[in-house]
Amino acid sequence: MIMNAEIITIGDEILIGQVVDSNSAWIAEALNGIGIRVVQITSISDTSDAITNAMDDACLRAKLVLLTGGLGPTSDDITKKTLTEYFGCQLVKNEEALEQITEFLTSRGVEMNEFNLSQAMVPDCCRVIPNRFGTAPGMWFQKEGIDIISMPGVPYEMKGMMRGTILPDLKKDYNLPFIIHKTILTQGIAESHLARLMKDYEAELPEDIKMAYLPSPGMVRLRFTTSGPDKKILENKLDKAVKKLNSIIPEYIVGTEDEKLEKSVGELLVEMGSTLSTAESCTGGSIASLITSVPGSSRYFTGSVIAYSNEIKKNILGVSSSNLEKHGAVSEAVIIEMVKGVRELYKTDYAIATSGIAGPEGGTDEKPVGTTWIAVASGKQVIVEKYQFGDHRNRNIRKATLTALNMLRKLILAEK
Amino acid sequence: MIMNAEIITIGDEILIGQVVDSNSAWIAEALNGIGIRVVQITSISDTSDAITNAMDDACLRAKLVLLTGGLGPTSDDITKKTLTEYFGCQLVKNEEALEQITEFLTSRGVEMNEFNLSQAMVPDCCRVIPNRFGTAPGMWFQKEGIDIISMPGVPYEMKGMMRGTILPDLKKDYNLPFIIHKTILTQGIAESHLARLMKDYEAELPEDIKMAYLPSPGMVRLRFTTSGPDKKILENKLDKAVKKLNSIIPEYIVGTEDEKLEKSVGELLVEMGSTLSTAESCTGGSIASLITSVPGSSRYFTGSVIAYSNEIKKNILGVSSSNLEKHGAVSEAVIIEMVKGVRELYKTDYAIATSGIAGPEGGTDEKPVGTTWIAVASGKQVIVEKYQFGDHRNRNIRKATLTALNMLRKLILAEK
Numbered sequence: 028m029i030m031n032a033e034i035i036t037i038g039d040e041i042l043i044g045q046v047v048d049s050n051s052a053w054i055a056e057a058l059n060g061i062g063i064r065v066v067q068i069t070s071i072s073d074t075s076d077a078i079t080n081a082m083d084d085a086c087l088r089a090k091l092v093l094l095t096g097g098l099g100p101t102s103d104d105i106t107k108k109t110l111t112e113y114f115g116c117q118l119v120k121n122e123e124a125l126e127q128i129t130e131f132l133t134s135r136g137v138e139m140n141e142f143n144l145s146q147a148m149v150p151d152c153c154r155v156i157p158n159r160f161g162t163a164p165g166m167w168f169q170k171e172g173i174d175i176i177s178m179p180g181v182p183y184e185m186k187g188m189m190r191g192t193i194l195p196d197l198k199k200d201y202n203l204p205f206i207i208h209k210t211i212l213t214q215g216i217a218e219s220h221l222a223r224l225m226k227d228y229e230a231e232l233p234e235d236i237k238m239a240y241l242p243s244p245g246m247v248r249l250r251f252t253t254s255g256p257d258k259k260i261l262e263n264k265l266d267k268a269v270k271k272l273n274s275i276i277p278e279y280i281v282g283t284e285d286e287k288l289e290k291s292v293g294e295l296l297v298e299m300g301s302t303l304s305t306a307e308s309c310t311g312g313s314i315a316s317l318i319t320s321v322p323g324s325s326r327y328f329t330g331s332v333i334a335y336s337n338e339i340k341k342n343i344l345g346v347s348s349s350n351l352e353k354h355g356a357v358s359e360a361v362i363i364e365m366v367k368g369v370r371e372l373y374k375t376d377y378a379i380a381t382s383g384i385a386g387p388e389g390g391t392d393e394k395p396v397g398t399t400w401i402a403v404a405s406g407k408q409v410i411v412e413k414y415q416f417g418d419h420r421n422r423n424i425r426k427a428t429l430t431a432l433n434m435l436r437k438l439i440l441a442e443k
Numbered sequence: 444m445i446m447n448a449e450i451i452t453i454g455d456e457i458l459i460g461q462v463v464d465s466n467s468a469w470i471a472e473a474l475n476g477i478g479i480r481v482v483q484i485t486s487i488s489d490t491s492d493a494i495t496n497a498m499d500d501a502c503l504r505a506k507l508v509l510l511t512g513g514l515g516p517t518s519d520d521i522t523k524k525t526l527t528e529y530f531g532c533q534l535v536k537n538e539e540a541l542e543q544i545t546e547f548l549t550s551r552g553v554e555m556n557e558f559n560l561s562q563a564m565v566p567d568c569c570r571v572i573p574n575r576f577g578t579a580p581g582m583w584f585q586k587e588g589i590d591i592i593s594m595p596g597v598p599y600e601m602k603g604m605m606r607g608t609i610l611p612d613l614k615k616d617y618n619l620p621f622i623i624h625k626t627i628l629t630q631g632i633a634e635s636h637l638a639r640l641m642k643d644y645e646a647e648l649p650e651d652i653k654m655a656y657l658p659s660p661g662m663v664r665l666r667f668t669t670s671g672p673d674k675k676i677l678e679n680k681l682d683k684a685v686k687k688l689n690s691i692i693p694e695y696i697v698g699t700e701d702e703k704l705e706k707s708v709g710e711l712l713v714e715m716g717s718t719l720s721t722a723e724s725c726t727g728g729s730i731a732s733l734i735t736s737v738p739g740s741s742r743y744f745t746g747s748v749i750a751y752s753n754e755i756k757k758n759i760l761g762v763s764s765s766n767l768e769k770h771g772a773v774s775e776a777v778i779i780e781m782v783k784g785v786r787e788l789y790k791t792d793y794a795i796a797t798s799g800i801a802g803p804e805g806g807t808d809e810k811p812v813g814t815t816w817i818a819v820a821s822g823k824q825v826i827v828e829k830y831q832f833g834d835h836r837n838r839n840i841r842k843a844t845l846t847a848l849n850m851l852r853k854l855i856l857a858e859k
Contacts, residue, residue, distance in 0.1 A: 041484065044470070055458055056460030099656060142638050218515060220556065240517045241461070330752060343789075
């Protein structure tokens with residue numbers, strides 16, 4: 028039997044659009060990973076009425092309710108008080124929580140004050156969930172066979188509790204099935220035309236496999252989902268469905284949604300014992316920043332030259348004045364000099380270079396905003412591509428960053 | 444009177460964590476902008492039961508219900524069918540919608556098929572909302588004084604409808620007040636200690652101003668919210684509250700939400716006619732990436748040397764081998780050479796340098812994970828600080844990035 032869960036996020040910052048609720052997606056994925064299905068996510072205001080009503084509703088639909096937010100030390104944090112009243116219990120000083128708070132603050136050289144002290148007060152009808160990354164303890168309540176868990180809204184504190192206590196304990200306490208998803212990426216065909224090609228295929232799909240279309244600019248993802256007690260059987264079932272799809276729309280399938288690009292590129296480089304550097308103009312350090320977000324990236328990444336100005340392109344990367352004058356910084360001639368220049372200067376096996384017009388200004392008729400040259404180089408070859416992205420500065424930077432990493436991935440795979 | 448709204452997002456991709464619901468934050472901010480308050484955001488599955496129940500609940504609390512998702516041409520899109528039944532009406536071919544779909548497909552050279560044709564079928568009890576960016580028409584229902592609006596989940600299609608029809612029409616149809624937020628950014632003080640300094644201030648804040656603490660890595664944001672019929676009065680009220688805050692915690696305030704740190708630093712540099720470069724080790728391009736996220740940053744930012752390896756620190760930035768050997772890369776001696784090196788190499792007025800142990804590996808007893816040296820330099824001086832951040836790699840990078848930018852801001856202000 029699949030266990031149904033609901034997530035309730037508490038905080039006006041979500042309701043006014045100041046913060047995007049990324050916690051819920053993380054929690055949902057983590058719960059799916061241990062065989063629990065999320066049936067509703069609800070974001071509500073920091074008021075005790077809203078919390079109480081949302082709890083009542085969720086308990087009608089789910090056996091597990093996870094709350095985030097409103098556990099901070101300040102006056103606008105009312106979740107703990109509301110839950111204490113909701114469950115009809117008392118706030119008492121919890122020695123275990125006090126010890127953790129003291130330890131946490133001491134390790135950071137912060138003095139304990141009365142606001143921190145108040146965080147060690149916990150309802151006497153819940154189990155305390157340790158918080159290794161902050162001062163607000165989590166709370167685990169049980170009521171009429173329903174588990175109700177309250178966590179801080181700060182993402183890394185919440186994730187620490189989920190990983191350290193909640194996920195392992197749920198797995199231990201309940202006999203949970205497996206939920207398996209597989210997502211296929213298609214490119215070069217509109218959703219409606221894909222649906223037409225796949226009409227018979229969809230009709231013949233086993234009933235316990237659910238399929239969904241997820242369109243996004245330039246790409247339609249197809250997600251397959253199934254669940255059951257035997258992981259191996261489920262995986263075989265999905266593999267079979269995907270294999271059959273491969274025979275129907277082979278020309279549109281470009282891959283699966285696997286691990287993050289920056290991580291898989293890093294793993295490839297480690298595997299090859301190779302090194303990487305980047306020369307970034309329009310991406311302004313975004314590629315380097317993504318690469319170095321991966322732990323251990325110093326094993327293969329030596330660094331970058333961020334060459335925002337033409338002077339730096341010339342003086343550091345050795346781009347020729349004549350090419351800059353004749354073709355401009357956003358050109359094939361210059362991107363080739365940039366990628367070769369950084370690869371030589373930083374003495375790496377591979378290199379990436381970007382030069383483009385991120386916008387909103389700087390576009391011309393010939394080179395409108397979004398025009399972007401990307402090059403990747405190895406000792407054997409330089410591959411250059413020109414892209415025309417959109418109008419939006421930060422989306423252009425993001426697209427160029429991911430595209431460049433993917434070009435490098437393909438180059439490494441081809442030379443492997 | 445403030446109008447209460449709810450947002451319902453339909454789609455399993457959110458409930459399994461495959462997609463982060465960024466639509467709701469955008470819609471909430473847009474509604475706030477015309478004086479409508481969002482009281483709940485609910486994400487549900489693609490089932491007619493879930494949609495019907497969520498609609499029933501939302502109509503009890505709100506006068507405006509906005510739905511996104513489930514309007515595509517494929518079999519898993521069931522919102523239109525469900526709403527047609529919910530309102531007890533019939534699907535009929537809508538000529539206006541058909542014309543728009545035909546035009547949209549023609550402009551993209553895509554052939555119309557039966558899936559697209561089915562999108563021109565619309566319930567006969569709603570007003571059609573034109574979709575300039577896709578094939579799914581929006582639907583505007585009214586029932587017992589409640590407006591219920593269904594939009595596609597594809598962000599740019601949804602945004603097109605909101606901007607083109609929904610926001611202007613809501614403004615026209617209702618006499619809406621103003622909702623004003625102002626967010627102050629503070630840096631260098633923990634939330635609990637900020638709360639302590641601000642205890643009296645909070646108690647004296649006018650009752651119609653709501654204040655909230657929003658902690659995030661390296662920063663605590665303070666959000667002030669008020670609403671009423673006269674925008675000028677509201678703005679004056681918030682300005683007064685912020686001015687008073689300025690006299691209580693001047694050393695911790697680094698900007699406002701509309702005036703992000705990277706933007707205010709950029710404006711300072713433009714004002715001074717000065718230029719900036721960075722030499723980044725542990726931040727790996729994150730500072731450069733943040734600086735170049737600001738449009739027009741090429742006016743003052745020449746670029747960076749990302750020196751992840753010691754070789755690059757030596758060969759490009761001119762850090763001495765003896766200092767690297769004697770003190771290590773994460774040291775005062777090396778950070779000073781880095782900041783001076785990049786400032787000279789890139790010929791800029793100001794420079795920033797970072798060197799630290801981001802983690803999770805690489806820490807020692809003497810220099811545990813989180814140890815970070817940051818330097819900022821002008822022509823007159825070099826300011827160096829050592830920080831002890833936490834255990835978490837990407838949080839450490841983020842903290843070092845914001846702290847470095849703030850150190851530069853203070854240096855520029857001091858020399859101004």
